[in-house]
Amino acid sequence: MEFDKLYGPSNVENRLVQVKATTAEAIHFNRQIQPIIENRCVVCHGCYDAPCQLKMESRAGIERGANKAMVYNGERLLTANISASLTKLTELKRDNLEPLRQQGYFPVLNERQQTEQANTQSSLFYQMLQLKKQHPLPSEPILNESFDVALDRSQQCPTIEEFEQYKDKYPLGGMPYALPALSTTEHDQLTDWIARGAIMPDSVPPNAKEQQMINRWEKLLNGSSAKEQLIARYLFEHLYLANLYFDKAQSSYFKLVRSSSPSGEKVAVITTRRPFDSPYADGSTDAIVDKPQVYYRLIKHNDTIIAKRHMPYPFGESKLARISELFYQPDYPVTTLPDYQLANASNPFKTFQAIPDKARYQFLLDQAQFSIMNFIKGPVCRGQIALNVIEDNFWVFFLSPNNFDHYPSEQFIKANTELLQLPAGTSDKSLSLLYWRQYAKSQQEYVKNKLAYVEGLNLQPNQLNLDLIWSGKGNPNASLTVFRHFDSASVLQGFVGPTPKTAWLISYPLLERIHYLLVAGFDVYGSVSHQLKTRLYMDFLRMEAESNFISFLPKDERKAIHEYWYRETGDDIKDYIFSDGFYQLPETGMNYQSNKHQEELFQLVGQHTKNTNVSQFNLSSLAQSSADKIIANLSQLPNESVALLPQVSYVMVSNGDDNQVYSLINNSAHSNVAHLFSEENRRLPREDNLAILRGVVGTYPNAFFKVEQAQLSEFVSNLNAIKTEQDYRKLKDQFAIRRTNPKFWIFADELHAWYKTNQPKSAGLLDFNRLENR
Numbered sequence: 123m124e125f126d127k128l129y130g131p132s133n134v135e136n137r138l139v140q141v142k143a144t145t146a147e148a149i150h151f152n153r154q155i156q157p158i159i160e161n162r163c164v165v166c167h168g169c170y171d172a173p174c175q176l177k178m179e180s181r182a183g184i185e186r187g188a189n190k191a192m193v194y195n196g197e198r199l200l201t202a203n204i205s206a207s208l209t210k211l212t213e214l215k216r217d218n219l220e221p222l223r224q225q226g227y228f229p230v231l232n233e234r235q236q237t238e239q240a241n242t243q244s245s246l247f248y249q250m251l252q253l254k255k256q257h258p259l260p261s262e263p264i265l266n267e268s269f270d271v272a273l274d275r276s277q278q279c280p281t282i283e284e285f286e287q288y289k290d291k292y293p294l295g296g297m298p299y300a301l302p303a304l305s306t307t308e309h310d311q312l313t314d315w316i317a318r319g320a321i322m323p324d325s326v327p328p329n330a331k332e333q334q335m336i337n338r339w340e341k342l343l344n345g346s347s348a349k350e351q352l353i354a355r356y357l358f359e360h361l362y363l364a365n366l367y368f369d370k371a372q373s374s375y376f377k378l379v380r381s382s383s384p385s386g387e388k389v390a391v392i393t394t395r396r397p398f399d400s401p402y403a404d405g406s407t408d409a410i411v412d413k414p415q416v417y418y419r420l421i422k423h424n425d426t427i428i429a430k431r432h433m434p435y436p437f438g439e440s441k442l443a444r445i446s447e448l449f450y451q452p453d454y455p456v457t458t459l460p461d462y463q464l465a466n467a468s469n470p471f472k473t474f475q476a477i478p479d480k481a482r483y484q485f486l487l488d489q490a491q492f493s494i495m496n497f498i499k500g501p502v503c504r505g506q507i508a509l510n511v512i513e514d515n516f517w518v519f520f521l522s523p524n525n526f527d528h529y530p531s532e533q534f535i536k537a538n539t540e541l542l543q544l545p546a547g548t549s550d551k552s553l554s555l556l557y558w559r560q561y562a563k564s565q566q567e568y569v570k571n572k573l574a575y576v577e578g579l580n581l582q583p584n585q586l587n588l589d590l591i592w593s594g595k596g597n598p599n600a601s602l603t604v605f606r607h608f609d610s611a612s613v614l615q616g617f618v619g620p621t622p623k624t625a626w627l628i629s630y631p632l633l634e635r636i637h638y639l640l641v642a643g644f645d646v647y648g649s650v651s652h653q654l655k656t657r658l659y660m661d662f663l664r665m666e667a668e669s670n671f672i673s674f675l676p677k678d679e680r681k682a683i684h685e686y687w688y689r690e691t692g693d694d695i696k697d698y699i700f701s702d703g704f705y706q707l708p709e710t711g712m713n714y715q716s717n718k719h720q721e722e723l724f725q726l727v728g729q730h731t732k733n734t735n736v737s738q739f740n741l742s743s744l745a746q747s748s749a750d751k752i753i754a755n756l757s758q759l760p761n762e763s764v765a766l767l768p769q770v771s772y773v774m775v776s777n778g779d780d781n782q783v784y785s786l787i788n789n790s791a792h793s794n795v796a797h798l799f800s801e802e803n804r805r806l807p808r809e810d811n812l813a814i815l816r817g818v819v820g821t822y823p824n825a826f827f828k829v830e831q832a833q834l835s836e837f838v839s840n841l842n843a844i845k846t847e848q849d850y851r852k853l854k855d856q857f858a859i860r861r862t863n864p865k866f867w868i869f870a871d872e873l874h875a876w877y878k879t880n881q882p883k884s885a886g887l888l889d890f891n892r893l894e895n896r
Contacts, residue, residue, distance in 0.1 A: 161867075161870065165888060169431050187228050247320070254303045258302070353477065363499075367437060377421050389419045407461055407467070428821075428887045497637070516622045518602040522589070545656055561662055576707060586709070591627070602615060605787050607769040620812075621724060623791070625668070632663055639659055664795075665698075672684065739817050749782050753784055753838060770819070774873060776829070783817060785818060791808075817880065817881055825893070827858050
């Protein structure tokens with residue numbers, strides 16, 4: 123080929139001969155180059171939904187390159203055979219690239235002979251930047267039809283050999299795509315770095331203090347007894363997605379991995395699709411006899427922190443003591459280790475039956491925001507099919523673990539383990555909507571058994587009260603808020619925003635099943651059958667959580683509330699939801715003082731969990747500033763006007779050098795969320811509402827506004843008055859920072875700086891793939 127004649131054959135070994143980055147090169151990359159890549163590239167190229175699978179949040183992701191295959195493929199009939207792509211990017215080495223090239227990953231950096239000319243001309247990275255410089259964005263505020271910014275747009279993903287054709291066909295397709303070009307300084311620094319070989323330093327190893335903590339954790343997690351090995355397996359299957367940190371400053375993050383090598387040796391990561399898949403090289407799933415021990419190791423996480431995947435989890439001294447207290451110190455027998463057969467490994471009630479249920483539940487409750495956030499930010503870093511199973515806004519709280527001697531008892535859970543089997547435990551090669559009926563049958567039997575068990579307890583009416591709900595005893599995780607943003611979502615501590623239509627009251631069996639359904643058991647590369655069954659099963663978990671909540675309301679109101687939540691549902695769903703079984707619990711023991719029982723229940727739970735001042739996001743939770751008071755007037759926005767707004771908008775209010783950011787969250791109402799398809803047909807714009815929150819909420823912003831403090835009243839007044847799409851466009855003409863704005867990157871940097879300063883525990887790079895073109 124022409125490239126081979128000019129620059130030599132494509133051969134990753136030509137890139138392998140590069141020497142290790144010098145100290146000067148490492149400093150230059152860390153100070154000059156990496157910030158550009160992060161703030162101009164990673165904001166679109168991160169996680170599974172990165173365009174062309176080009177994940178640029180790590181050196182290894184850049185080295186791996188791009189791939190024409192789509193990870194999110196709703197038409198995939200069989201599980202994807204792309205196991206090579208499962209290679210842990212944190213462990214990827216340059217001599218591992220050739221197998222990935224065989225799997226369809228192609229380079230974005232020059233892998234031919236290393237000269238300055240070759241490093242630029244045969245670098246897709248360089249060519250895309252140059253194309254943008256040669257063909258900048260048109261000066262119009264709205265991009266024309268030649269730009270496709272839809273999330274499911276057709277991606278071209280040219281190789282370097284195909285670039286000339288791409289350039290001729292898509293002259294406006296340079297990078298950053300459909301956003302302003304880099305500044306001249308940024309462009310020159312980045313292209314000069316590419317010309318010099320795009321040398322990136324190795325990952326930073328743990329420092330001495332961090333290594334000491336790693337050693338302590340690995341000693342705890344790698345005991346030789348069956349009990350110690352079972353506990354470690356449980357912890358891994360729940361923390362494998364966490365960004366673990368040792369200190370309150372969250373100065374560094376770590377990942378918990380399985381390794382075939384013990385502590386003291388180089389980590390040899392065992393990579394599988396799901397955390398409960400067999401860790402053995404031969405794929406053996408049978409009972410563990412004469413098998414080498416699997417080791418649980420901590421590796422430093424040097425990737426750029428991207429908000430949509432960032433799930434921080436404390437792993438310092440107090441957590442070490444807490445886990446010892448919950449799992450290791452109690453005396454209980456573990457005589458055998460469970461196998462890795464799918465039907466068993468995917469069912470935590472079988473696998474971890476030997477560990478006391480109460481300890482497992484308390485472990486999940488201690489960081490309940492993280493536990494719920496896993497299915498929000500986990501394998502499905504985008505997933506409208508997974509998330510259209512939940513309402514746009516609901517509150518969450520939990521049954522108390524102190525009621526395990528009451529309900530649900532450990533004996534009850536063990537007796538019903540088979541009914542709690544999850545979809546991951548079955549083949550995903552078949553596809554049938556009859557799965558809904560199969561799951562309904564099992565769930566109805568489980569609910570029937572639960573009701574019979576509760577009836578046997580002979581609960582008195584006064585016992586169905588707040589004592590059954592976990593107060594948290596000062597733990598801010600005792601109550602949570604979930605906001606769905608169509609195909610992404612956010613989880614916040616406390617009750618945040620307007621009073622929602624629904625709420626979930628979660629028990630231990632529910633919380634564990636949610637994790638093993640949507641997190642541990644979800645295969646992002648799985649077939650459409652696997653993903654469909656996952657979605658269908660989640661219906662029943664949501665319904666059960668909602669029914670738990672309804673049981674605290676007066677008995678004669680429960681059915682009407684259910685019917686209101688499930689308007690316009692099909693016969694199958696009605697037969698399931700409106701069966702008599704849901705309403706057989708005793709009369710509530712709540713002593714209501716008003717006739718608005720649901721709102722009063724929310725208030726009582728809020729008082730019980732002491733969440734009044736938990737959230738910084740509620741405008742009323744702190745001393746209100748003048749900007750807070752003005753922007754709060756957006757609550758006057760008519761319901762049907764809310765539908766004109768995108769899912770997530772950020773408003774930056776500037777007052778000299780002082781900025782405050784607010785989030786406007788569009789809570790889109792539906793007649794029900796019990797159907798997989800035709801979501802638009804179930805929309806009820808007249809019931810939409812707007813959450814007006816202080817700070818950054820959501821990780822995929824759709825619109826940016828920047829308003830001077832002196833103009834804030836005008837902005838609020840104009841926004842309250844919008845009635846049409848044209849009204850909204852005029853508002854943006856005056857106040858928005860559109861994706862075409864020449865000052866877009868200045869604003870983006872300002873926003874990220876504010877986010878990091880004011881919300882340091884959760885901050886990461888936002889994702890710009892969902893920015894609207896309006």
